[in-house]
Structures are given as C-alpha cells and as structure tokens.
Amino acid sequence: MNLDDYRGVWVFIEQNDGKIxxxxxxxxxxxxxxxxxxDVPLAGFLLGDGIKSLANQTIAYGADQVYVIxxxxxKHYRTESYMKGVIYLAQTYKPEIILYGATPNGKDLxxxxxTDLSTGLTADxxxxxxxxxxxxxxxxxxxxxxxxxxxxxxxxxxxxxxTVRPKVMKALAPDYERSxxxxxxxxxxxxxxxxxxxxxxxxxxxxxxxLADAHVIVCGGKGMGDLQNFQLIHELAExxxxxxxxxxxxVEAGWLPHEQQIGQTGETxxxxxxxxxxxxxxxxxxxxxxxxxxxIAINKDPNAPIFDVATYGIVGDAMEIVPQLIAQFKSLxxxxxxxxxxx
Amino acid sequence: xxxxxxxKQVPDTKIIKINPKTNxxxxxxxxxxxxxxxxxxxxxxxxxxxxxxxxxxxxSMGPPQATAVIKKSIEIGADRGVLLTDRAxxxxxxxxxxxxxxxxxxxxxxxxPIDLVICGKHAIDGDTGQVGPGIARRMDIPPITxxxxxxxxxxxxxxxxxxxxxxxxxxxxxxxxxxLLTVEKEINDIEYSPMPNMIKAARYEPIIWSVNDLExxxxxxxxxxxxxxxxxxxxxxxxxxxxxxLEGSVSEQVSQLxxxxxxxxxxxxxxxxx
Numbered sequence: 001m002n003l004d005d006y007r008g009v010w011v012f013i014e015q016n017d018g019k020i021x022x023x024x025x026x027x028x029x030x031x032x033x034x035x036x037x038x039d040v041p042l043a044g045f046l047l048g049d050g051i052k053s054l055a056n057q058t059i060a061y062g063a064d065q066v067y068v069i070x071x072x073x074x075k076h077y078r079t080e081s082y083m084k085g086v087i088y089l090a091q092t093y094k095p096e097i098i099l100y101g102a103t104p105n106g107k108d109l110x111x112x113x114x115t116d117l118s119t120g121l122t123a124d125x126x127x128x129x130x131x132x133x134x135x136x137x138x139x140x141x142x143x144x145x146x147x148x149x150x151x152x153x154x155x156x157x158x159x160x161x162x163t164v165r166p167k168v169m170k171a172l173a174p175d176y177e178r179s180x181x182x183x184x185x186x187x188x189x190x191x192x193x194x195x196x197x198x199x200x201x202x203x204x205x206x207x208x209x210x211l212a213d214a215h216v217i218v219c220g221g222k223g224m225g226d227l228q229n230f231q232l233i234h235e236l237a238e239x240x241x242x243x244x245x246x247x248x249x250x251v252e253a254g255w256l257p258h259e260q261q262i263g264q265t266g267e268t269x270x271x272x273x274x275x276x277x278x279x280x281x282x283x284x285x286x287x288x289x290x291x292x293x294x295x296i297a298i299n300k301d302p303n304a305p306i307f308d309v310a311t312y313g314i315v316g317d318a319m320e321i322v323p324q325l326i327a328q329f330k331s332l333x334x335x336x337x338x339x340x341x342x343x
Numbered sequence: 344x345x346x347x348x349x350x351k352q353v354p355d356t357k358i359i360k361i362n363p364k365t366n367x368x369x370x371x372x373x374x375x376x377x378x379x380x381x382x383x384x385x386x387x388x389x390x391x392x393x394x395x396x397x398x399x400x401x402x403s404m405g406p407p408q409a410t411a412v413i414k415k416s417i418e419i420g421a422d423r424g425v426l427l428t429d430r431a432x433x434x435x436x437x438x439x440x441x442x443x444x445x446x447x448x449x450x451x452x453x454x455x456p457i458d459l460v461i462c463g464k465h466a467i468d469g470d471t472g473q474v475g476p477g478i479a480r481r482m483d484i485p486p487i488t489x490x491x492x493x494x495x496x497x498x499x500x501x502x503x504x505x506x507x508x509x510x511x512x513x514x515x516x517x518x519x520x521x522x523l524l525t526v527e528k529e530i531n532d533i534e535y536s537p538m539p540n541m542i543k544a545a546r547y548e549p550i551i552w553s554v555n556d557l558e559x560x561x562x563x564x565x566x567x568x569x570x571x572x573x574x575x576x577x578x579x580x581x582x583x584x585x586x587x588x589l590e591g592s593v594s595e596q597v598s599q600l601x602x603x604x605x606x607x608x609x610x611x612x613x614x615x616x617x
Binding site: 014021034076079080083103104105107108110111112115116117118120121122123124127138143148149151152153154155156157195196197198199200201202203204213256259264273283295296302307308309310311312313314315316317318321324325328329332 | 369436438439441453465467469470471472473475476477479480481484485486487488489504507508509510511512513514515516518519522527528529570571572573574575578579580585587588589591593594596597598600601603604606
C-alpha cells in the first residue's frame with residue numbers, strides 16, 4: 001500500500017428518510033478543519049434512494065465535493081448494500097481519512113467497511129486532530145471506562161477511519177452560496193441478492209427519552225448513596241420541570257434505565273442548565289455533558305473533577321442541599337403563583 | 344440449531360483504577376468479569392434454544408484465566424465453550440481480534456454448522472462494538488447490530504425476524520441464517536441460574552485452543568502485528584479552569600445559587616400560569 005496515493009478527508013452523510021442526521025453536519029465542520037490543515041479537499045458521501053438533492057446541503061455545510069450513489073436498493077440502511085457502495089468509493093477515490101457519526105448505523109457501517117478494507121477504525125471519538133507532517137489522523141477517545149483519554153493512530157493503513165460522537169463537534173453555519181462538485185457514481189445492486197430485508201421502521205418517540213432535547217437536566221451520580229436518596233433527583237427535576245439523567249454507575253446500579261444514561265456510552269446532552277449532583281466527573285461522563293451552557297455541580301468532595309467543568313460549584317452534602325433547593329423553588333412558585341419554566 | 348456466542352472477560356471498569364504516574368490501567372485493582380452485554384447474549388441464546396433446541400457454544404479469546412467467563416456462560420445455560428489463548432493473539436485491536444475469532448469459528452463450523460452467532464453490543468473495557476460486525480464480514484454473513492428483540496426464528500425457512508434499535512425507534516429486519524447479532528442490554532433480563540447449571544459450570548473444563556489448533560492462519564494478521572491501530576498516547580484532558588465555587592453555609596450557598604439562576608432570565612424564568 002502506497003500511503004501517498006491516499007488524499008482527502010471524507011465524511012459519511014447519514015440520511016434517514018431524506019433527512020440528513022445532525023452529526024453529519026457536525027462532522028463536516030470538524031472535517032473542514034482537518035482538510036484545511038492537511039491542505040486537501042473535504043468530501044461528503046451520500047447513499048440512498050432519491051437523495052441527490054441533499055448534495056447542495058452537504059456543500060453548504062462545508063464540503064468541496066459530494067459523492068452520490070442513488071439506488072432503489074439503498075432506500076433503507078442495510079449493512080450489506082451500503083458497505084458495498086462505500087467500499088467502491090473508497091477503493092476508487094482513495095481518501096486518507098473517513099469520518100462517520102457514532103450512530104447505530106454509522107458504527108455498523110464503519111465496522112464492516114474497516115474489516116473489508118483491512119484498515120484501522122477508532123470508535124466513539126471525541127477529539128480530532130491531524131499531524132500534518134506524518135499525515136496522521138489523531139483520533140482521541142475516553143478509554144478504560146473513561147478516566148483517561150487515548151489517542152489512536154493508524155500509521156500504515158489507509159483510509160484512516162473513525163466514528164465520532166454526536167453533539168461533540170460543531171457544525172458550521174450553512175452557506176448556500178458555496179459551490180462544490182457533485183460526483184455521481186453507479187454500482188450494481190440487486191434486491192434479490194440481499195440477505196436482509198427491512199420490513200418496517202417504527203419511530204418510537206415515546207421510548208426515546210427527551211434528554212437530547214431537554215433545556216434543563218438534573219443528573220444524579222452514585223454520590224447520592226442509594227435508590228431512596230436518588231428520589232431527591234426526581235423531586236428536584238419535577239419541581240423545576242427538568243429531565244432526569246444519571247451516570248453510568250447509577251444506571252449499572254439499576255436506579256435509572258439505560259436510556260437516561262449520560263456520557264460516553266449513553267446520551268450526549270447540551271441543555272441550557274445542567275445540574276450534576278453527587279457526580280464525580282469521570283471523563284466518560286464529562287464528554288457527554290460538558291457542552292451544556294450552565295453547569296452546576298454539587299459534590300461533597302472539593303477535589304471532584306466535576307468542579308473543573310462546572311460553572312458554579314457547591315461543596316457539600318447533596319442530601320442537605322437538594323431539599324433546600326427544592327424548598328426554595330417551591331416557595332418561589334407559591335409566592336409568584338406561577339410555574340417554574342425555562343425559555 | 345447451533346448458536347455460537349462470543350464472550351469476553353473484562354475488568355470491571357466501575358472500580359478499575361488508573362496508575363496516575365504511568366497513566367496505565369491497574370488491572371489488579373479490578374475483578375475480572377464476564378462482559379455484561381455478553382451475559383445478555385448468552386441469555387438470549389438460551390431463550391432461543393428453549394424454542395428451537397440445539398447446541399450453544401461459547402467462544403472467547405484471552406489469557407488462560409478467561410476460562411472463568413466460559414464457566415460463567417455455562418452457568419447461564421451454554422452447553423460448551425472454547426477459549427482461544429496464545430501469546431500470538433496478544434495486543435490485538437478490533438481487526439486482529441475479529442480475524443482470530445473468525446478462524447476459530449471456521450473450525451467450530453466444520454465440526455457443527457453454525458446457524459447464528461451472537462455477541463454483546465460492545466465490551467465495557469473497549470466500548471468499540473466493532474468486533475461483532477468484523478466477524479460477520481469475515482464469515483461473509485449479515486451482521487445485525489443493536490438488536491433489542493429476536494422476534495422469530497424460523498428453522499425451516501432458515502430466517503430470523505429481528506428488532507434493531509435506531510436513533511429514534513427501531514426497525515424490523517428479516518435476515519437469512521446464518522447471521523450475526525449484537526445485542527443491547529434491554530433484549531432480556533438475566534435469569535437466575537438453575538442449580539444443575541451451577542454444578543455443571545463448576546465441573547466444566549473449557550476446550551483450550553492455541554494458534555496451532557486453527558487452520559490456514561495468516562500469522563501476520565494476528566495480535567499486535569495484525570493491528571492497524573495503535574495507542575499513540577494516553578493523557579488526561581487539559582483540566583478546564585473550572586468555575587466558581589460558592590462559599591458560606593449551606594443555606595447561604597443555596598440562596599446564592601437561586602440568585603444566579605434567577606438572574607439568568609434568558610435561561611430560567613418564572614412564568615405565571617394564570
């Protein structure tokens with residue numbers, strides 16, 4: 001493999017039902033920086049059925065080129081059909097870097113493609129950079145349960161690939177005046193050769209927690225002690241109309257369902273206000289909430305790393321502080337005769 | 344029906360410590376357990392077998408003491424287990440791991456054809472979720488990731504109906520068998536192991552294979568040599584400056600916090616419901 005044959009930064013533009021996933025825009029933003037640093041074009045690649053029109057949007061968010069494979073067999077995401085398209089594109093155009101959103105489909109696709117291309121893939125990346133001289137992607141992610149970051153390199157194989165956590169990178173403001181090149185490719189796909197069929201897609205909004213869209217989140221950690229004390233988290237959340245989240249430990253202990261886990265292996269959230277109560281602030285948790293606008297931490301341990309990311313911190317016993325907070329909010333409510341809410 | 348479940352022994356990351364001087368994992372600080380997602384994978388195999396009959400084989404790769412997770416799988420209800428253990432496999436990333444496991448699966452398949460491979464969604468020490476799909480590609484069978492329900496197994500038609508989790512909701516997939524599933528925790532609850540399983544597990548001697556027990560192995564694809572990715576460096580992210588710590592008694596601090604919150608009118612306002 002001649003590494004110098006590989007040039008360019010590519011981003012998988014994930015679309016569902018003709019709508020591009022937010023993480024793809026974020027990756028175009030992150031990819032733009034890498035491409036500029038490496039002095040190469042940034043390309044998006046788009047697969048689906050009747051999705052050509054999405055190319056313009058891809059360019060508006062920062063791509064110089066968009067590779068499009070439009071085919072009826074690609075209507076729904078399937079590993080076997082999508083990977084065929086991606087492998088064809090990668091072998092034909094030889095990008096040096098390919099980024100995918102760490103969504104169920106993005107991770108699935110990247111894992112299959114990496115195996116067939118015999119190349120390296122870094123999972124759930126939260127920091128991206130490039131070593132220009134060595135032309136290496138530096139993909140960093142929390143490791144070992146999340147108290148430390150590891151930078152993963154792929155020195156001798158191309159393309160260098162990574163899946164990237166949603167909501168960690170920043171999308172550029174779209175510019176519909178930007179011009180770019182759209183390259184259409186055709187591959188042979190036959191429905192009768194497919195071994196899997198998507199029979200039905202159910203958008204189950206009730207099951208998805210509202211954490212991702214919440215304006216205010218009250219998150220409890222194992223510092224709450226036990227399930228009974230953890231009820232204080234629910235009570236505070238209810239009083240101020242917030243959503244409840246928990247750390248990995250809390251979910252492992254069964255105090256909350258997995259859907260409410262915030263962090264590397266749970267949800268990434270960006271609310272306007274984030275209460276971290278009895279949360280120590282392990283890296284794997286912090287990557288899932290550090291982009292919140294206002295972070296309030298309550299913890300007994302003055303050295304807890306959560307205070308490093310908190311806007312305001314209270315060192316003290318949550319069992320003492322939270323009831324007082326609840327009482328204050330409740331009295332405020334009676335006093336003014338209204339509901340606490342957020343803009 | 345022959346179901347193979349791939350399992351991994353992992354340090355319990357909830358309690359593992361990092362040596363602050365060397366930034367490396369202090370493996371002695373944490374007990375080794377069966378990866379929680381893999382326990383659900385074994386449990387799902389047991390549930391399927393209840394309806395279809397057949398054999399459940401577990402496969403693991405790791406140091407000799409990883410026989411413990413095979414015994415644990417027998418306790419949940421697996422019939423037999425193979426441990427791949429050899430220094431040649433050491434230092435493998437996900438690509439080299441899926442290669443080694445697929446070679447072992449090849450041998451298992453020769454002995455008794457495989458209908459279904461089940462893996463956990465990811466291992467809690469690596470959190471990648473890449474090995475399952477990697478194995479499927481190498482065996483050239485469809486990978487179906489993020490499985491939350493095995494709705495139907497049709498042995499005559501050789502098909503399965505699967506619910507697969509999506510970002511918002513799920514999809515119903517029909518796949519030919521053999522195929523590979525990676526399962527989410529919500530797929531089932533781990534049942535209490537019946538006494539006969541516990542006794543069987545205690546007495547069970549896992550089958551041990553070294554690299555020499557596998558056929559047609561390209562050694563350059565194994566272990567560290569076969570791994571395209573390497574850890575460049577480990578670091579604790581630069582500590583942000585941190586915010587302001589409030590001071591005073593508890594009630595003083597709570598009052599200060601209330602003031603701060605009320606000041607952020609654009610964030611947090613009190614609206615009259617009347």
